[in-house]
Amino acid sequence: MIKVGIVGGTGYTGVELLRILVHHPETELKVITSRSEEGVRVDDMYPNLRGYTDLAFTVPDADALGECDVVFFATPHGVAHALAEEVLNSGARVIDLSADFRLKDVPTWEKWYGQEHGAPGILPEAVYGLPEVYRSDISKARLVACPGCYPTSVELGLIPLIEQGLIEDQLLIADCKTGVSGAGRGAKVGSLFAEAADSFMAYGTSGHRHLPEIRQELKAAAGGKDINITFTPHLAPMIRGILATLYAQVPGQKIEDLQKIYEERYANEPFVDVLPAGSQPATRSVKGSNVCRLALHYHEDTGQVIVLSAIDNLVKGSSGQAVQCMNIMFGLEESMGLQHVALMP
Amino acid sequence: MIKVGIVGGTGYTGVELLRILVHHPETELKVITSRSEEGVRVDDMYPNLRGYTDLAFTVPDADALGECDVVFFATPHGVAHALAEEVLNSGARVIDLSADFRLKDVPTWEKWYGQEHGAPGILPEAVYGLPEVYRSDISKARLVACPGCYPTSVELGLIPLIEQGLIEDQLLIADCKTGVSGAGRGAKVGSLFAEAADSFMAYGTSGHRHLPEIRQELKAAAGGKDINITFTPHLAPMIRGILATLYAQVPGQKIEDLQKIYEERYANEPFVDVLPAGSQPATRSVKGSNVCRLALHYHEDTGQVIVLSAIDNLVKGSSGQAVQCMNIMFGLEESMGLQHVALMP
Amino acid sequence: MIKVGIVGGTGYTGVELLRILVHHPETELKVITSRSEEGVRVDDMYPNLRGYTDLAFTVPDADALGECDVVFFATPHGVAHALAEEVLNSGARVIDLSADFRLKDVPTWEKWYGQEHGAPGILPEAVYGLPEVYRSDISKARLVACPGCYPTSVELGLIPLIEQGLIEDQLLIADCKTGVSGAGRGAKVGSLFAEAADSFMAYGTSGHRHLPEIRQELKAAAGGKDINITFTPHLAPMIRGILATLYAQVPGQKIEDLQKIYEERYANEPFVDVLPAGSQPATRSVKGSNVCRLALHYHEDTGQVIVLSAIDNLVKGSSGQAVQCMNIMFGLEESMGLQHVALMP
Amino acid sequence: MIKVGIVGGTGYTGVELLRILVHHPETELKVITSRSEEGVRVDDMYPNLRGYTDLAFTVPDADALGECDVVFFATPHGVAHALAEEVLNSGARVIDLSADFRLKDVPTWEKWYGQEHGAPGILPEAVYGLPEVYRSDISKARLVACPGCYPTSVELGLIPLIEQGLIEDQLLIADCKTGVSGAGRGAKVGSLFAEAADSFMAYGTSGHRHLPEIRQELKAAAGGKDINITFTPHLAPMIRGILATLYAQVPGQKIEDLQKIYEERYANEPFVDVLPAGSQPATRSVKGSNVCRLALHYHEDTGQVIVLSAIDNLVKGSSGQAVQCMNIMFGLEESMGLQHVALMP
Known part of the structure; x- marks a missing residue:
C-alpha cells in the first residue's frame, strides 16, 4: 500500500483527492494537513466522506509527511515552494496540484505570480504532469507539477x-x-x-x-x-x-x-x-x-x-489527473481508482 | 421632491433600494454612504445602475444625512442603533431595514442578537413597518422598523x-x-x-x-x-x-x-x-x-x-416594503414607484 | 455473474441503473429495452457511459428478458403490470422501480393512478423494497416493488x-x-x-x-x-x-x-x-x-x-435502492457496487 | 393611445412584450391570440401579470388584428408569412419578432429555414429593426423585422x-x-x-x-x-x-x-x-x-x-427591441416604457 499525505486538504481539490483516494485499492491515507482546521475531522468538514475516513486535519509537519510515499500539495501557490524540497529529501515523492512548478522559466513565473520563486533549485527536475505527453518522464519523476485546469x-x-x-x-x-x-x-x-x-x-x-x-x-x-x-x-x-x-x-x-x-x-x-x-x-x-x-x-x-x-x-483538471500521475509513478494500472462514470443527470 | 439618504448602500438591500428609487417620481437621492467604498461610484459597483445615478459612496455623516427628509438604513444590525437618534434629531425620518427596532422587548433583542441594545430610548416610538397591519401608525411615524423577510x-x-x-x-x-x-x-x-x-x-x-x-x-x-x-x-x-x-x-x-x-x-x-x-x-x-x-x-x-x-x-421582504412605508409616511400614493411586474421567466 | 435486463432504460432511473451496474462486479448487462430508441446505442444517448457499455436499445421482448436472472423495470406506471408476470414465469426475478406494486390495496392503487390495476394476481407476492424494514422478505422475493423517492x-x-x-x-x-x-x-x-x-x-x-x-x-x-x-x-x-x-x-x-x-x-x-x-x-x-x-x-x-x-x-430514492435489493435477493454483499462517495462540491 | 395586438402571446417573447407593454403609457393592449390557449386568461398562464391585464387569449382573427394600430408577431417562423400581409392591408403596422422577414434574400431564407418563403411579395418593404442602424427607415416602416437575439x-x-x-x-x-x-x-x-x-x-x-x-x-x-x-x-x-x-x-x-x-x-x-x-x-x-x-x-x-x-x-434581443421599434414608428420617445433597471442580484 502506498502511504499518502495531503497538504492543504480543506479546499476543493483536497476533498476531490479524498473522494478518489478513499476507494483507491493501493493507497492508504496517512496524513492530511490544514493549519486553520487542526483537529477537525475531515468528515465533519466534508460529510460526503462519513464512513470512508477517520482522519482529522493536522498542522503540516515535514517529518510526518516524509514518512509517506507520496505527498500531494493541494495548496495555494507558494506553499509547495516552501515545503516540497524538505519532503523530497525525506524520501517521499511530491505531486503538486498548485502552480508552483508548472512554469519552467523562473522569471515568467515570478512575473505572473507576483512573488519570488521559492524553489528554483528543484524546479528543473519537476515533470509536467500531463500523461498524454509526458508519461514516460512522469513514471520516473520525484516531483510532478500537475497542469492547471x-x-x-x-x-x-x-x-x-x-x-x-x-x-x-x-x-x-x-x-x-x-x-x-x-x-x-x-x-x-x-x-x-x-x-x-x-x-x-x-x-x-x-x-x-x-x-x-x-x-x-x-x-x-x-x-x-x-x-x-x-x-x-x-x-x-x-x-x-x-x-x-x-x-x-x-x-x-x-x-x-x-x-x-x-x-x-x-x-x-x-x-x-x-x-x-x-x-x-x-x-x-x-x-x-x-x-x-x-x-x-x-x-x-x-x-x-x-x-x-x-x-x-476538479478531476481531469486537477485531482483526478494527479492520481493518474501517481498511478504512473508507482507502476500501477493508470486508471486505477479513476473509473468514475460521470453523474448525468 | 423627497430628499433621500441611504446608509450602507453596498449590500443587496441597498442596491435594491436604488433600483426602486431611481424611478420613483417623488424622490431625489441625495446621499449614499459606505465606509469601505468611499469615493466609489455607485454604478461602478452596480453597473445595472449606469445611466440612472451619478452618486458616489461617502462616509456616513450625520449632518449630510440630517439634511435629507428620510434616511434608509440598509445596514447590519447595530448600526442604526448608533446613528438613528442623531438623524432623527436633525429632522429627518428614519426607515430601518435592519433588525434594530423590530423587537419591542429589549431583553429579547439582546438575547437573540447577542449584544446590548444601543437605542432603547427611541425604541418605543418605532413603528413596525408592515402596512397591512400598521398603516395608520406608519403614516405618523418618525421611525419605522421594516419587518424581516x-x-x-x-x-x-x-x-x-x-x-x-x-x-x-x-x-x-x-x-x-x-x-x-x-x-x-x-x-x-x-x-x-x-x-x-x-x-x-x-x-x-x-x-x-x-x-x-x-x-x-x-x-x-x-x-x-x-x-x-x-x-x-x-x-x-x-x-x-x-x-x-x-x-x-x-x-x-x-x-x-x-x-x-x-x-x-x-x-x-x-x-x-x-x-x-x-x-x-x-x-x-x-x-x-x-x-x-x-x-x-x-x-x-x-x-x-x-x-x-x-x-x-429583497422587495416585499425588504427594500420594496421600505419604500411602501415611505410612501405612506409622506402621504404619497402607496404603490408609487413599486409597480414592477415580476420577471418571468 | 448475474444476467441483468432493464426495461425502459432511457429515463433517468434507467441511466442511473446503468451508471451503477457498469461497475458492479457480479452483474452482466444483457439487454436494455426502449421502444422509441430501438437500435440506438446506450452511450449515444448517455455519453457518460462511453467506454463502459456497447449495448443498444432493443424492443421489449419477453423471451430475451426471461433469459436474464433479474429484470429491472424503469418504466412509467402500468408497464410492469403488463409484462412482469410473463418475465417471472420465465424464471427471472423482477425489481420494479415504478409504482405498480407498491400499494398492497388494489382499489387504493386504482384511485390514485386512475386506471385499472393490471396485475392483481401477482401483487400479493410483491415485497416492498425498503431493506431497512423488509430485508428478510426481500432476500426471498421474486418480485420487489422499490419504494418511491x-x-x-x-x-x-x-x-x-x-x-x-x-x-x-x-x-x-x-x-x-x-x-x-x-x-x-x-x-x-x-x-x-x-x-x-x-x-x-x-x-x-x-x-x-x-x-x-x-x-x-x-x-x-x-x-x-x-x-x-x-x-x-x-x-x-x-x-x-x-x-x-x-x-x-x-x-x-x-x-x-x-x-x-x-x-x-x-x-x-x-x-x-x-x-x-x-x-x-x-x-x-x-x-x-x-x-x-x-x-x-x-x-x-x-x-x-x-x-x-x-x-x-435517483439513488437511494430509486436505482441505488433497487441494486441494494438485488444484492440482497442474490445473496451478495449488500453494499456491492454502491460505495459512491457523494460529489461535493 | 396606440391599439396593440399580439399574435402568439404564450411564448417567452410574448409574455415579455406584456411585461413591458402593461406599463407603456401610450399603448392599449386590445387583443392577444393563441390557438392552443383560447379562452384562458393571460394572467392565469402568467401570474406575474395578475392585476395588470384582464385579457384572455383568442383565436387569431385578421379582422380583430386589423383594428389595431400595430400587431406584434411573437410566433414561430412561418406564421407571420401567412398572416402579415392581411394585417397590413387592414391598415395595421406589423412588428415581427420571428425570423420571417429578417433575411433579404429569399433563397437564403428557404435554405436555412427548410421551407418555402410564404410572403416574398411584402419582403422588400420589411425594415430590419435594429434602431442603431436603421432608425430612419424604421420610423417610416409598415413592416419591421426584429433582429434575432x-x-x-x-x-x-x-x-x-x-x-x-x-x-x-x-x-x-x-x-x-x-x-x-x-x-x-x-x-x-x-x-x-x-x-x-x-x-x-x-x-x-x-x-x-x-x-x-x-x-x-x-x-x-x-x-x-x-x-x-x-x-x-x-x-x-x-x-x-x-x-x-x-x-x-x-x-x-x-x-x-x-x-x-x-x-x-x-x-x-x-x-x-x-x-x-x-x-x-x-x-x-x-x-x-x-x-x-x-x-x-x-x-x-x-x-x-x-x-x-x-x-x-428576451429584451434587447427580442421584445424590448420590438417596443423600441414601435416607439420609433409612432413618433414616441424612443425609450418610453423601456427604462427597466436590470435585476441585480
Missing part, C-alpha cells in the same frame, strides 16, 4: 494539430468557460451564489496566469516553435466543468483526416475520448469523471477547425 | 386566521425556504456558488432571530394572546425569493369560507394577492416585484389548512 | 419514532423538497430550465400519489395502527436530491434519548447515516450516493422533534 | 469596427453564450432543467440560422463587402442573457482609439452602453433591461481586439 483542456485539444505541424503563423483562440468551483473555496464576493448564479461573464481577458503555461506546452508540442494564442476565460453558473472552444486555421483539410489525427493520437489514452466528428460534448458528460471529451468541427469554406474540449476541472 | 411572508400568511380567532392552543408550523441573497453580500463560505448551488438544506433549526419577531407580531394579531409556532428556515439554490409553507389546524371549516376570510382581509391591499384556492404560487411569480402572493389549501379530513406565501425577499 | 426519505425518517410507539393521535407533517429530475426525462413545460430555475414552489398540495404509499408503510411500522400525516412536496431548482423536513410531537423527551433511538435502529444499516443531533444534512452530501442522512432537532419547550432526511432521489 | 449582440459589437473599415480579409469569430430561455417555451428534452442545469455545451457549431442574418448585416455595415465570420453558439445554465465574445484582428491600434470609435458611434444611443475599456460586463447587469453593454479589450502584441457584448435575449 484550463491548460489541460486547451492542450489536449490543440496538441494533435500542433504535433502534425498544421499550425503555423496564426493566432489560435481558446475561448474557455469554467464552473465556479474553479475559483476555489475561498470566500470571495465574486464567487457568491447571488453574484455568479443566473449570469455569465468573461474575466482575465487582458491576461490570465494559465496563459504562459499554455504557451509553454504548445511550444513544446511544436518542437520549440512559438505558438501564438489568445486565451479568454469565462465564468459560467455551474459548479464543475470546463468547456474550451478552440479555433484554428487549417485550410484545405478534410474533416475525416483531422478526425483520424485525433483518434490516432489518443488511441491508447484511457482518459481522452475523441467523439465522432460534429459531436457536442456537454460538461455534464464528464462531471465527476477523469475523462476529457474532444469533438472536432470543420468548416470547409473558411478552413477553420473548431475543437471542443470538455473536462471536469 | 421571513416574518413578512409568515405574518401575511397567518394573520387573517389569527385575527379571526381560529388559532388556539396549537403549534403552528412555518416551513420556510429562501434564496441565497437572504444571506447578504458578505463573503461567507456557505453562500458560495459551489456550496449552495444544486443543493438544499435547512439551517437555524434550533432557533433563528426571526422567530421572536414572528411571535411578537402573531401575538399582536391575537390581541395579546401567545401564539406558538415552529419556524424552520431552509436555503434553496436560487437568488431571490421566499416560499413559506404554513400549517395550522382549523377543523370543521370549508375552503370557501377560509378563502373568503383572506380575500376580505386583503381586499384593499395593493401588494397582497390572494390567489384562487388550490393555487401554487412560485417565487418567480414575484421576482423583482413588491407583491406577496398567497394561496390556501384545506384538507377536510384532517382539518388542516396549508397557506403558501411567496415574496421576493 | 419521497416515501423512502419520509419512512426512514419517521419509522424509528413510530416503532417506539412515540407517535399517537397526531397529525405528522412531511414538508418535502425535491430536485427536478424527480419529474423524469419527459418533455414537460413545468420541468423546463426557464420555468424551474431560480424559483421554488409547492405542488401536489391537495394530494400526491406518494401519500397512500407513505401511509401504508407508517401504518405497518405502527403495527397496523393508522398514522395520520400531511405530505407537501415542493420543487427546488436543483437536479437531484430530496430533503424531507419531518415534524412530530413527542413531548417530555430528551434529545439524547431520541438520538439513541435512531442510532440503535440504524446501527447496522450500511446506507442510513444518523448524524450528530443538531446537524444540517444538505442534499449535496448525498449527491450520487446511496446514503440517507438523518438528523434530529428537538425543541424542549414545544415537545416537537424535527427530523431532517436527505437522499439522492 | 444573437445577431443583435454580435452586430452591435462589431459594426463600429466594420464601419470604420478596420476589418478586411479576415475571419472574425463570434463565440456566443445564451441562456436557456433562448430555446423558447416549447417542451424539448434538451431544455429540461435536469438536462441543461449545471452544464455547458456548444450547439449549432456546424451552422446556425442566425449566421446568414449576421453576415447580411455585417456586409451592409461594410458597404456591401462580404465579411467572413464564424459563429459558435453555446448553451449556458441560466435563464436569460447572451454574452458574445467577439474576436477581430486590428493590428497597430491603440485601445484609446478603439474605445473612442465605440463611444462616438453610440454616443446618442439610449440603449447601448460602452463601458470603460477593460470592463467585464456580466449578463446579469442587463437582466430584464433593454441595454446592450459593450466592453473592449485590446492585446497590443497580437493586434487582437476582443469585444464583449451583453444583452438580455
